[in-house]
Amino acid sequence: MIRIQYQTQRLSMRFFMLMLVLFFFQTGFGLLLAAQHIDPTLLSGLFNFNVVRAEHTNLGILFILAGFIGTILFVGPLLSKRELAAPWLIKFLFYALVAVVIWNVLTQLLAQQGIAGWWLGQPWLHEGLEYLEAGRVADIVILVGFSILCYVVLRTFPPVSEWNEIHWGLGLGVLALTLVWIFGLFFIERLDLQEYFRWYVVHYWVEGVWEVIHISLVGFLVVLMFDARIKTVGYAVFWGISLVWLSGLLGNAHHYFWVGTPEFWQFWGSLFSALEPLPLIFCFWHIYLDAHHDRKPIRNMPAFAFLLGSVVLEQVGAGILGFTMTFALTNVWSHGTWVTLSHAHLALFGTFGMLGLSAAYYAVPRMRGIRDFDQRVGKLAFWLVFTGMLGLAFAFAIGGTIQVFVYRTLGLDWFGGDVSQAMQVAKLLVPVFGLVFAIGVGLLVYDLMTIGHRGHSATMQRGVEVSTVPATHGWRRLLTGWEAGIWLLGMWVFGAIITLGLLSFNLSGVRAGSAFFPYLMAGIGYPGLFLVTLFFVWRFLSSLAARVTVPAEHASAPQVVVAQ
Amino acid sequence: MSCAPGEPCEEGRKRRTAIGVLGLMAVIFIVLSFASFIDSRVQAIPDAVSYTDYDAVQGKRVFQAYNCMGCHTIVGNGAYFAPDLTKTYAHVGPAWLEAFLPSAGSWPTRTAVQVQLQKPEVAQEAGVDSIQAYFDKFPAAAERVERRSAHASTMPDLPLSRDEIGGLIAFMKYTSEMDTEGWPPVPQVAGLTFPQALPMPAASAVESVSSPASGTVSAAPGNPAELGKKLALETGCTACHSADSRAGIGPGWGGLFGSDVELADGSQAHIDETYLHTAINTPDAQVAAGFNKGVMPAYANILDAEQVAAIVAYIRSLGGLEQ
Known part of the structure; x- marks a missing residue:
């Protein structure tokens, strides 16, 4: 299983490496933003906050996309049992992506001079809209890139009559990725209409498209990691996607509460986006089931840790934190404050960022032809990144709660003085956890770039814990479904407390x-x-990690019966 | 929701059912969307909103070109680094914005706002013509002047042109007129005086040089250029005129004194004391080529002769041919 079955799978390597580079710089821009929050005059005039933030959000989107593309290219041949179609187009896609990244990083700087490159009524150089900062030139190249991805995926897949649910998920996912992007390609004069269509791209990407791609890829990675049956997982993927779309289509209404659209959206948005956590709970439950469908030890712990992190942070960041601020009565307070940052960071990096990292940890060692690698660095990096991001979310949430009170309840709107003064402790916590996160990112990038290149034979098997007796009690004992359910319940209880806290801003x-x-x-x-x-x-x-090791290479070793 | 081996899963039928339900949701969404933007729903539209000569659509392009929502928020969306701009126009009024935007790096003084209010079109947009009435009508402007006047702000100076400023104000006027369903919630306590709130202590204003309204220059320092420098800051000159030779909204002052300038009507003028006195008191009488009439307000009623002389002395101290 260590061989790469299809040579074109190797094309995913360059996208994984690009993902790491972009992720590294994105983290750097994030740290700079944290510093500018503490000293707003830092680099003022050279790299204004709005430019640094645009780089941070855009690189975030691009690194997630690079991870998606890498993962899709890696699993595509396995799903289709044949080589990828048109490898030369994939190579072209890679260079186009690199070019568009560099172009976009540079054009964002023009915002400091107010140069958007207006021509034919469109901003060609940069657009100045949150998350859609890229100008039309970059937009069109990106549209072409998505079309290439669609072409490659659909040409590689078998005929539609032979599709399983994972084919459906990925196929619909890449098509929708391209279609939804088109709504961001027009300058719109009315602010309410512009926000209406901006959320078509942002919300439907994240909740309609990325989540569908995410569910499909998580499903297939589970099949690969645990030898789960593709039909069973596929059935879960079908339900996941159905729930995502049935709740998310009208759930978009939660973006239309206060942007100048009518009041009735508050009803539809509150109702349907409260259902949005359902697919995430379902996904969460399935990762538990699939990880426990046999009791074999995990051979590649970093890959699984990031996969678990992805599903759990999706639950916590997108599901629970999203739920807390999805009702018109809580959203009226959280809207436009740091409270939403907590949700955005956990949901975006957690769900989608970690998926790409998980896939990279699975795929990169295979493509470099190594059987075992030193997993300690990867595990350490996971814990630094995971705790760093939870800490960041905590700092944003606390800062946001103070911001709501000072800004909205007391009506103090001097951000340089009153508001940031009140938020000072939270603002100081951000770079602290940011640094923990950044160290994790540094380790991660180093590890994934050098796995298989740094004398691995000496450290072979290091970091894989070997035990011969299953743990029957204590922290390392078998995690039962009941216990996992209790943990999940605990998360939701605290989520309910957060929701009540936001709701309490309405109290007289x-x-x-x-x-x-x-x-x-x-x-x-x-x-x-x-x-x-x-x-x-x-x-x-x-x-x-406490699972009993049954070395597969020693087939003659006696099978250990796992105690319940 | 799982399908054990051997069970018939009927994926095809379930997939068709799901697509059917999804279609129903899409129909609901499309109907709601259509109802959101029909004309009978009274909502401000930028086409119909203008501020003096500028329209809101023009302003929206400026708003995007400078990526304003990369620091601020608008209808709550953006970066949470700086205040929400949706209702700013309604809170601070046009004269304060006119005084602030040319050099956003520092907060405008009372006089700087007053000077803008002298422009008839600004007064007309504000609906008042005295500074006191303006502060009564826009208490947020009064609060800003009282607490932050002439201090550095954390917003960077942006190279905004006269037209861009007008457009931005038009855009903010448009967003102020938008119905945002009661958001943001209106505070029910006065944060500044609320006992549990801890607002930043009111920054002690730069030592007051004089009260220009009263027209008395108190204890003029020995060096009139020093006084002029303070006055230039206090009365809002530095919002548009830099101390070096770079042109902002108005010409830079560095090296200006003693130079020759071409006027908008094609004639030549020599910049001396007389020229500068006229330029400050009645700016529209002589406009340098490349600049427009009506941009600079007349200071004749704001500054007395001695104060104008001090500012001229300051400009002279910034260098020029006759130095």
Whole structure:
């Protein structure tokens, strides 16, 4: 299984490496933003905050896309049982992606001079809209790139009559990725209409397309890692995608509460986006089931750790934190504050970023032809990145709660003075956790770039814990379905506390100036949620790491019967 | 929702059912979307909003070109690094924005706002013509002047042109008129005086040189150029005129004194004391080529002769041919 079955799978390597480079720079820009939050005059005039932020969000999107493309190219031949179609187009796609990244990083700087490159009524150099900062030139190249991806995927796949659910998920996913992008290609005069269509791209990408690609890829990675049956996993993928689309299509309404669109969206948005966590709970449950469908040890712990991190942070960041601010009555407070940053960072990096990293840890050692590698660096990097991101989410959430109170309840709007002064502790926590995260990223990039190139024979098998007796009690014992359910329940209890805290901003006492209740609820809810998340992942991975090693290469070794 | 081996899973039928339900959702979404943008729904549209000579669509292009939502938020979307701009126009009014935007790196003074209010078109947009009435109508402008006047802001100076500023104000006027369904919620307590709030202590204003309205120059320092420098800051000159030779909204002051300049009507003028006195008191009487009439307000009613002389002395101290 260490061989690469299809030579064109190797084309995914360059996209994984590009992903790492972009991720590295994205983290760097994030650290710079944290520093500018503390000293707003830092690099002012040279790299203004808005430019650095545009680089940060755009590189975030591009590194996630590079990870998706890499993963799709790696699994495409396995799914289709044949080589990828048109390898030369994939090579072209890679260079186009590199060119568009460099072009876009440079054109964002023009925002400081107010040069958008207006021609034919369109901004060709940069657009100045959050998440859609790229100008038309880059937009069109990206559209061409997506079309190439669609062509390659659909030409590689078998005929539609032979598709399983994973083919359907990925096929529809890449098509929708391309179609939805088109809604961001027009300058719109009305602000409400512009926001309406901007969320077509942003919301439907994340909740309609990326999540579908995510579910399909998680499903297939589970098939690869655990030899799960493709039909069973495919059936779960079908349900996941159905739930995502049925809740997410109308769930987009939660972006239309306050942007100048009518009040009735508040009803539809509150109702349907409250259902959006359902597919995520389903996905969460399935990763538990699939990881436990046999009791074999995990051969590639970093790959599985990032996969688990992806599904768990999807649950916590997208599911629970998204749920807390999805009702019109809570969103009216969280909207436009740091509270949303907490959700955005966990959901975007957690769900999609970690998926690409998981796939890279699975695919890169295989493509370099190594059987075992030193997993310690990868595991350490996972924990640094995971705790760093949870810490960042905590800092954003606490800062955001204070911001809501000072800015909205007290009505103080001097950001350089009153507001940032009140948020100071949270603002200082951001670079602290940011540094933890960044160290993790540095390790990760180093590890994935050099796996198989640094004398691995000496460190072979290092970091793989070997035990011969299954743990029957304690932290490392088998994780049962009941226990996993209790952990999940614990997360949701804290999520409910957070929701009540946001809701309490409506109370007349709070509106009259008492911050006690919302601060108390946030002070319990956020740390509680993030600690439960941290401990759950620790527990899950410990239990897997304690699995009895049955060296596959020693087929003659006696099989150990795993005790329940 | 799992399918054990051997069970009939009927994926095809379920997939068709799911697509059917999805279609129903899509129909609901499309109907709601259509109802959101029909004309009978009264919502401000940028085509119909203008501020003096500028329209809001033009302003929206400026707003995007400078990526304003990369720091600010608009209808709550953006970067949370700086205040939401949706209702800013309604809160601070046009004269404050006119005074602030040319050099956003520092907060405008009372006089700087007053000077903008002298322009008839600005006064007309504001609906008031005295500074006191303006502050009563736009208390947020009064708060900004009182607390931050002449101090550095954390916003970078942007190279905004006169037209871009007008467009931006038009755009903010448009967003102020938008119905955003009650968002942002209106505070029910006065944060500045609320006992549990901890607003930054009111920054002590730069030592007040004089109260230009009263027209008395108190204890003029021995060096009139020093006084002029303070006055230039206090009365808003530096928002548009830099101390070096770079042109902003108006010509840079560095090296200006003693030079020859071509006027908009094609004639030549020599920049001396007389020229500068006229330029400050009645700027539209002589406009340098490349600049427009009506941009600079007349200072005749704001500054007395002694104060104008001090500012002229300051400009002279910034260098020029006759130095």
